[in-house]
């Protein structure tokens with residue numbers, strides 16, 4: 295059985311902004327006070343996130 299485990303939070307590697315996933319809104323919401331509103335955010339989940347839990 296393959297179980298999808300989407301990320302529930304992400305952090306920008308450029309400005310340090312943290313977002314959290316809102317299941318109610320089905321979108322990212324700002325989770326922290328830090329961050330540059332003009333930053334082209336480079337989220338740390340890109341490229342490293344594996345959406346499929348260990349299925350063997």
Ligand SMILES: [Zn+2]
Nearest residue numbers: 306309333335
């Ligand atoms: Zn950023």
